[in-house]
Amino acid sequence: MTVESTAARSAARRSGTGGKRATQAATGSGKAAENGEAPGSGTAARNGTAAAADGTAKAAGKPRKAAAKSARKTAAGPAAKTAAKAAPKTPAKATAKSAAKSPEKSGTKTAGSKAAGSKAGAKTGAKAKTPAKARTGTATGTGTGSGVGGSGGGRTEPELVQLLTPEGERVTHPEYDVDLSAEEIQGLYRDMVLTRRFDAEATALQRQGELGLWASLLGQEAAQIGSGRALRADDYVFPTYREHGVAWCRDVDPTMLLGMFRGVNNGGWDPNSNNFHLYTIVIGSQVLHATGYAMGVAKDGADSAVIAYFGDGASSQGDVAEAFTFSAVYNAPVVFFCQNNQWAISEPTERQSRVPIYQRAQGFGFPGVRVDGNDVLACLAVTKAAVERARGGEGPMLIEAFTYRMGAHTTSDDPTRYRADEERVAWEAKDPIQRLRVHLENAGLADDAFFARIDEESEAMGQHVREAIRTMPDPDTMAIFENVYADGHALVDEERAQFATYLASFADSDSREEGR
Numbered sequence: 001m002t003v004e005s006t007a008a009r010s011a012a013r014r015s016g017t018g019g020k021r022a023t024q025a026a027t028g029s030g031k032a033a034e035n036g037e038a039p040g041s042g043t044a045a046r047n048g049t050a051a052a053a054d055g056t057a058k059a060a061g062k063p064r065k066a067a068a069k070s071a072r073k074t075a076a077g078p079a080a081k082t083a084a085k086a087a088p089k090t091p092a093k094a095t096a097k098s099a100a101k102s103p104e105k106s107g108t109k110t111a112g113s114k115a116a117g118s119k120a121g122a123k124t125g126a127k128a129k130t131p132a133k134a135r136t137g138t139a140t141g142t143g144t145g146s147g148v149g150g151s152g153g154g155r156t157e158p159e160l161v162q163l164l165t166p167e168g169e170r171v172t173h174p175e176y177d178v179d180l181s182a183e184e185i186q187g188l189y190r191d192m193v194l195t196r197r198f199d200a201e202a203t204a205l206q207r208q209g210e211l212g213l214w215a216s217l218l219g220q221e222a223a224q225i226g227s228g229r230a231l232r233a234d235d236y237v238f239p240t241y242r243e244h245g246v247a248w249c250r251d252v253d254p255t256m257l258l259g260m261f262r263g264v265n266n267g268g269w270d271p272n273s274n275n276f277h278l279y280t281i282v283i284g285s286q287v288l289h290a291t292g293y294a295m296g297v298a299k300d301g302a303d304s305a306v307i308a309y310f311g312d313g314a315s316s317q318g319d320v321a322e323a324f325t326f327s328a329v330y331n332a333p334v335v336f337f338c339q340n341n342q343w344a345i346s347e348p349t350e351r352q353s354r355v356p357i358y359q360r361a362q363g364f365g366f367p368g369v370r371v372d373g374n375d376v377l378a379c380l381a382v383t384k385a386a387v388e389r390a391r392g393g394e395g396p397m398l399i400e401a402f403t404y405r406m407g408a409h410t411t412s413d414d415p416t417r418y419r420a421d422e423e424r425v426a427w428e429a430k431d432p433i434q435r436l437r438v439h440l441e442n443a444g445l446a447d448d449a450f451f452a453r454i455d456e457e458s459e460a461m462g463q464h465v466r467e468a469i470r471t472m473p474d475p476d477t478m479a480i481f482e483n484v485y486a487d488g489h490a491l492v493d494e495e496r497a498q499f500a501t502y503l504a505s506f507a508d509s510d511s512r513e514e515g516r
Contacts, residue, residue: 160370160402163377166430168438176371176381182445188229188376189440190454192221192433195245197458198254201465202244202261206411210469211261215242219374219406222432223339225249226379227307227401230387234275234304236297238290241279242339243309250276254461255468264475284310284317287336291323294334294390305390307335307383313344315360316352324364324396333390335383336361336398339373341405346418358400366396373403374432404430477503 161176180188199217206214217224220242228249231237239246247257252274259268260279267278280286290308297304314320315338327334338357342349353360361368371382379401386397404427408415415424440446481496 160372161378161382162372162375163381164372164375164435164439166374166435168435168442170377170439170443173378173381176378176385178377178381178384180377185377185436185440186446186450188225188380189433189436189446190457191225191229191245191248192376192436193454193458194461195221195225195248196433197461198248198465199244201462202258203407203411205258205466205469206261211258211411212263213261213410213412215410216405216407217242217244219404219427219432220339220341220401221245222376222436223337223373223379223401223403226376227309227337227383227399230380230383231307232304232387234302235387236275236277236290236293236304236306238277238286238293238306238308239279240283240286240309240311240314241281242311243279246309247276250274252276255465255472258465258469259472262469262472264472284314284319286310287314287317287323288319288326290334291327291332291396294327294332294396295330298330298333303391305333305335305387307337307387309337309339311344312338312340312342312349312352312357313347314338315357316344324361324366324398327396328365331393331395333393334396335386335390336396337383338398338400339403340400341373341403343405343409343415343419345409345413346415356400358398361396361398366398368398368400370400370402373401374427374430374435376432376436403432 161173163171163173163177165171196218202211202214203216205211224243224245225248228237228246231249237243237246237250244254244257248254252269256268257279259265269276269278271277277286277289280289287308287310290306294306297306308323310320320336323334324336326332327336340349340357344352349357356370358368358370369382369386371378373379382399386399389395389397404424405415406424406427437451440450478496478500481492481499484492
């Protein structure tokens with residue numbers, strides 16, 4: 001039930017035209033829109049015009065009757081009473097009759113068309129399946145991204161900031177751009193290739209039982225490498241659990257990322273060594289942590305920036321909304337980087353937001369922008385501008401990197417159960433690595449020898465990751481009791497002693513077995 005149809009029924013009841021006919025009239029134009037009829041045309045539109053005009057006229061007539069009734073009570077003499085009774089009736093009926101008939105005869109359906117169009121738009125926008133069509137239309141669109149949209153409620157996806165088309169053609173943007181040397185562009189390609197190889201090895205290792213779980217970044221390399229390379233060493237990063245490419249840009253040893261997923265440590269690296277916080281499994285919490293850290297940076301008078309990564313699913317979390325509020329109020333130097341990969345496990349983006357995610361920033365008082373998340377150059381340019389803006393004291397900014405998760409959400413997920421193969425195939429045609437390779441080849445910025453060297457380095461990385469995970473030592477079983485309290489605690493000491501006794505019982509049992 002749409003808001004418009006409810007309002008129409010309420011107006012009909014107030015004007016004395018409620019009941020079953022009013023309900024049918026209020027929902028008629030919505031059904032016509034559902035069936036593909038153009039608002040304001042055909043029999044449904046004419047009926048909607050007449051009903052709207054009739055309701056308007058009767059609604060207008062009712063105040064006249066009320067005024068006449070009051071006049072009859074206060075006026076003196078039969079003449080005044082007669083005049084008050086007679087005055088409103090004829091114009092009201094005439095107006096209603098004229099308003100209802102005139103549009104059909106004359107062909108002027110302006111008022112009725114607006115009413116029907118409003119109801120049809122609301123009805124269409126409220127249907128759950130229509131935004132899915134809009135999302136699919138966006139996913140399969142190519143080019144600059146402008147005007148790419150679906151059929152849902154007149155919703156049109158906004159233009160993407162793009163500097164490299166899916167065909168590898170270099171384009172310009174009036175607000176964002178980068179001027180990179182051939183070596184720098186080659187470096188971005190190398191970053192993406194090696195990150196993808198590491199990710200593929202980690203996925204394979206999980207399938208072989210070496211890791212308990214793995215969250216793949218397949219398809220999101222450009223968003224992560226582009227944004228990661230836009231940061232300075234003194235900027236601070238708060239990741240989720242999928243930012244393997246950003247970790248690479250922050251010089252975190254890739255094998256350290258595997259420790260937590262193997263269950264041998266609680267993170268694997270010192271966050272302050274690379275200004276790269278530990279992976280965060282709790283959805284959205286790191287965005288609030290980043291905001292608090294950025295508020296501290298501002299109070300310290302530093303000119304560094306903070307960036308928080310999160311997904312489209314996390315955008316529905318309360319922590320994210322709180323972070324937006326605090327960052328805006330305190331003008332915190334933080335950049336919110338949302339990797340909208342279209343799916344939060346099995347939920348599509350339209351279940352997270354009825355508007356493009358970047359537009360949410362407007363409600364909190366800071367700017368937002370949508371960038372082509374498969375374009376590494378555009379992600380670099382937009383993120384660089386955002387962090388420089390934050391460093392300059394201009395406050396937070398939201399970046400929505402419009403990309404696609406080509407693989408599963410994690411290795412425990414089966415995406416074939418909730419999304420179509422056609423959608424994945426359409427996005428594979430916009431692969432970020434292939435896009436940059438075509439640009440390098442067409443622009444003469446790299447030769448076959450360069451690509452061969454990258455392939456060799458990729459193979460070496462794969463071997464290094466396999467050897468590192470299989471030789472990774474198990475942790476000290478008693479280490480869990482360390483660093484719980486700064487000065488120790490009696491209860492922890494008691495639990496440590498109990499656990500030590502428990503472990504010792506296994507050694508005693510083995511000794512007895514050997515003595516038999």
